[in-house]
Amino acid sequence: MNLIPSKTHDNAPRINSVMAEVRKRISARILAPGSKLPSVRAFAKTMLVSTSTVVEAYERLMAEGTIHSRPGSGFYVAAALAPLSLAEIGPKLDHAVDPFWVSRLALDGQSGMIKPGCGWMPPSWMPEEAIRRAMRSVARADTDLLTDYGTPLGLLPLRKLLSRRLSENGVHAAPEHIMLMDSGTHAIDLLCRFLLEPGQTVLVDDPCYFNFHALLRAHRVKIIGVPYTPSGPDVALFEEALNEHKPRLYITNSAIHNPTGAVLSPVTAHRVLMLAERAGLTIIEDDIFADFENQKAPRLAAFDGLSRVVQIGSFSKTLSASIRCGYIAVPQPWIEPLTDMKIATSFSGNQLCEAVVLAALKDGSYRRHIETVKVRLSRARVETTSRLRALGITPWIEPQAGIFLWCILPEGVDAAKVARHALLKHVVLAPGNIFSQSYAALTHMRFNVSQCDDPKMMEVLSEAIDTARSIL
Amino acid sequence: MNLIPSKTHDNAPRINSVMAEVRKRISARILAPGSKLPSVRAFAKTMLVSTSTVVEAYERLMAEGTIHSRPGSGFYVAAALAPLSLAEIGPKLDHAVDPFWVSRLALDGQSGMIKPGCGWMPPSWMPEEAIRRAMRSVARADTDLLTDYGTPLGLLPLRKLLSRRLSENGVHAAPEHIMLMDSGTHAIDLLCRFLLEPGQTVLVDDPCYFNFHALLRAHRVKIIGVPYTPSGPDVALFEEALNEHKPRLYITNSAIHNPTGAVLSPVTAHRVLMLAERAGLTIIEDDIFADFENQKAPRLAAFDGLSRVVQIGSFSKTLSASIRCGYIAVPQPWIEPLTDMKIATSFSGNQLCEAVVLAALKDGSYRRHIETVKVRLSRARVETTSRLRALGITPWIEPQAGIFLWCILPEGVDAAKVARHALLKHVVLAPGNIFSQSYAALTHMRFNVSQCDDPKMMEVLSEAIDTARSIL
Structure with missing residues (x-):
């Protein structure tokens, strides 16, 4: 995988060939660890390039740790390195089926x-060109955006855009009630930290997205599954679980359910919310597949008006999983304590990714x-x-x-x-x-x-x- | 702040003016919520532009949620939006001094x-041009890198580069013992999850980076401060704290200590490690200010050989705080369970940011x-x-x-x-x-x-x- 193409800078091929020659001499032990490199002037003559080309090549070799400089003395091959293994961590064939x-x-x-x-979809199904355009566009953005910490809630223009998109699904969240997160998982994780005490009980759908189990285990809570039907959780068993286990939280996908592809019906949504109201249950609705919908399905957050239902989502499935960006839309009183918790555990949001996502979503091609x-x-x-x-x-x-x-x-x-x-x-x-x-x-x-x-x-x-x- | 400059595409001014005209008509109520927009053909005539320009403008207005389309019927102004507040969340003047x-x-x-x-430093002190170059370079990278989930440990070339950089400070960590994280804070947070049970005790320096307090509070542990001297923690009081409080963990900055700017002396480093060994104490060494050093100071992780000391760091202080990327270098047996915990709580790393950081660090100008x-x-x-x-x-x-x-x-x-x-x-x-x-x-x-x-x-x-x- 060619990660980082060389710069288009005209001089790049010459710089690369100087770097390659140094590396070759090191691996052939012509230059041993600790030995001195040819002077810039001498090596420029040898390689038939300008001294500035050699300087740049040496700088880059320093940047990657291959050589180092001693002020006033010249450049030296770095000392022997720690044993490096080039092996990628391979698939875990022996891992338990969990x-x-x-x-x-x-x-x-x-x-x-x-x-x-x-x-997720294969890379060839993703909007590659829109992402490249977005990257180039953000490369020209203000210095602050490229270098400084983002605000705790995240980039305001993206929160405004999300606010409008959510309202298309009937979820009314002002931009200041939306907090950008690194991913949908990160969003649920922060909410779990905020809402749960170890030992409490959480309801999930059975079946549900498997990482909910892993995440909840990390929070040391008891997990109870409620059978999922083609129109949402089985309401009678949901009620039974509420009575028997007194759960603090229910985590679910609406819209398009993972793994079943089922869709919540309005009547189930209404009943689940009534039961939640009576039991004082909080609900996290993971709306990550929203953009795949052909017809709008009911959202718990829309029926509930963001009172006891929190909605989360991300762009990993439809835009890019490499660009980490998700969001939380929460009841107003939660924003302050959630902000403190986000600062404590992440310090700041991922402003660069937020800007790239914003640019890509604003691109008409999305x-x-x-x-x-x-x-x-x-x-x-x-x-x-x-x-x-x-x-x-x-x-x-x-x-x-x-x-x-x-x-x-x-x-x-x-x-x-x-x-x-x-x-x-x-x-x-x-x-x-x-x-x-x-x-x-x-x-x-x-x-x-x-x-x-x-x-x-x-x-x-x-x-x-x-x-x-x-x-x- | 001009976040996303308009595309350099020639047609951009015309598209923008069509979009502006639509927005003007909406805000002037010439087009009420729910009402139909002029047809593409008609509006192209009105605006003296091509139909493709109007199509693109309408697409973008859809992308931002201002209008929507009904198949076979045309384009409509979106329904009234949820009440939006344009207010940025202002400074919290009334927050407790904590x-x-x-x-x-x-x-x-x-x-x-x-x-x-x-x-952190002001944006004008940060390597803006190297970041812009890195962004443009990553904009040309392989599709997988731009769209797909990263591997759990993170981009291998960046882990290799980090391995070499760490070895310059005497810390020998193979690339497969380095895990990339979203930030230094995220790194410490994951380690705390891995190492701590609620109610346990953690030592910090007094004074120390204030967010250590906030982060540890989120982990519900008892925090004990050990007075910091100009050459590291007060060794006698450190020993006393070990005996009295039986802490599980000690979190510190070596190299350049925050907030004091002090540097750990070799003798203090050695004594702290001997005491840690005797007490079975684990240490997280936060080396975030490493690149600011004028002379190499001792690292606990270097003396200890990554046995009971974990090192973490990030590029927020010297490269960019907007591009979230940090790392953990850990003892080999921790990698597997830490990977599972990273998947459970973040699912995947921030591959795009990792690629931008890699490109920027490889740039000789860094x-x-x-x-x-x-x-x-x-x-x-x-x-x-x-x-x-x-x-x-x-x-x-x-x-x-x-x-x-x-x-x-x-x-x-x-x-x-x-x-x-x-x-x-x-x-x-x-x-x-x-x-x-x-x-x-x-x-x-x-x-x-x-x-x-x-x-x-x-x-x-x-x-x-x-x-x-x-x-x-």
Whole structure:
């Protein structure tokens, strides 16, 4: 991966060749650790370049720690380095099949892995050009923006834009009730710190996004799953859980639910909020898939008016996961204490990323990108569904939007076994039980339709199912 | 602040004027909320521009939420927005004088504030051009880097560069024992989560960086301060604290200590490590000011070989605070569980910022910038010291490097009172007790020499001292 292309500066090739020559001499032990480099003037003659080229090359070699200077004496090869390993940390094949299993595999995975189990779209589906334009645009921004700490709430123009976008979904949050965060996960984490005491109980959907389990474990709370139906949490069991466990908090995805792709119905939303009101329950609504919607679904935060429901979101799924930026929209009285907690734990927000996200969202092409992606996803959903059905894999529901298909494997096939077999063939799958607090999803699997177009994937899946079945 | 300059695209002025005209009509109620916009064709005629210009302008107005489209019907003004307040969150004048006081003031402060109490250099001292070059360079990087999640440990080339830089300070950490974080604060926060249980005890220096207090409070631990001497923590009292309080952790700045500017002596470093060894104490060494050093000071992590000392750092002070990127160098066995905890609480690192930092550090100009800043700081330190002495303010020591002067006010003058008076004149000071766990620094004050060159500052300070003295 070519991370940082060389500067377009005309002199770059010459500087690079001087640097390469020095490195070559060091690795060939022509220049031993601690030995003196040729003087700038002498080396400029040797290399047929200007002295300023050698100075710049030496500066860069110093910047990377290969050489150092002694004032008035010249340049020297750095002392022997600590033993370096060049190995990337490889996929954790031996990790237990738990919430971290898929995360580690999907995040660590070398290139060449096929990842129908991961929770995001491939880079080729992302709005690359808009991001490049945004980067170039921010490269010309005011010095303060590029160098100084951001304000605790985050860049005001982005909070204003978010305020308008949220109001399109019926969530009315003034910019001063929106706090920018490094990511959706960071947003939930800060809220958990603010709301929870160790030992308290938190409700999640069963199944739910697996990292909710991991995050809540880090907060040392008790996690109770409420079965999720195609129209939201099972209201009767939700009520039972409230009565029995007296939870402090409920964390959920509305709009497009992860992993099921289900959508909250208005009647369920209303009932959940009434129950929450009666029980004094706070709700975190994770709206991270909002932009994938084809039709607006009800939001708990919209019905509730940001009173006991907090909404969070980010741009990792639709704009870029490399540019970390999420947000929290909260009831007004929470802003002050949350700000103090953000300062204590992060000191300041990520102003540079906020500026890049702002520039990219303001670019007219973002909406076009989303429209294109939605069409592409619809097509991929239809195709993936039909290929999965051919293997005896049935979708739990047919989602209207989003990237996920929550599926049931052929009878009796253990999804974790299938995932382990597939991994040996470099395919990362997401077995159902990592999403299920009660381990009730043994034969379920989540597929990301944007990551399912490699024909090898279905082949490997088919083999893995056969293998898992043969050792029932 | 002009955040995002308009695109250099030739058509930009025309697109902007179409957008401006639409906005004008909306605010003049010529176009009411919900009403239909002129068709693209008609408006192109009106505005004497091409239809594609109007399409692009409408797209951007949609992107910012000002208008929306109904397929097959046309474009409409968005419904009335939630009440927006344009007010920036202003400085919290009524906040208690506690660890958050200076943070909030320094971070929230409108332009026009003078900030000798803040912990960073003014934007004009930062390497603006290197950052702009780095941004443009990353704008040309591979798609994956711009759009995809980063690996849990962070960008390998930056970890390799850090490994080499750390070894210059005698700290030998292989790239796979370095984890990139969003900031130094984020690094300490993750380590605290990993190392601490609520109710345990943590040692800090007295005085120390005030946000350590805030961060540790968020972790619900007991904080014990050990008096700091000009050569490090008071070893006898450090030993006493170990015996009496059985702390789990000690957090300190080596190299250039915040707020005192003092430097750890080799003998103190050695004794602290022996005591830590005997007591089973873990140490977090915050090396954030490393690049300001004129002479290398001892590092606990170097003496200890990353066994019970963890080192953290960031680039907020010397490169940019807007680009969030810090690191942790840890003992090998910690990497796996720390990675899981990072995934649970952040999911992934900030790959874009990591790439920008890497490009900026590899730019030969970074070292030149640091050399220039060090000369500038030396000069500012001498000048500020002499101006402060003229007001009867005495430095506790004369630091060899860094941005801070830890000073003693004229006898009996309460630094918090001085700070409150100065704030009324838009000068943010850092009174001693926000750094002191035992509130033993009533008459102390920290000055940032890079923020002291405005003549108004000394005037306001002089007045504020007189006022504070008159109401003794």
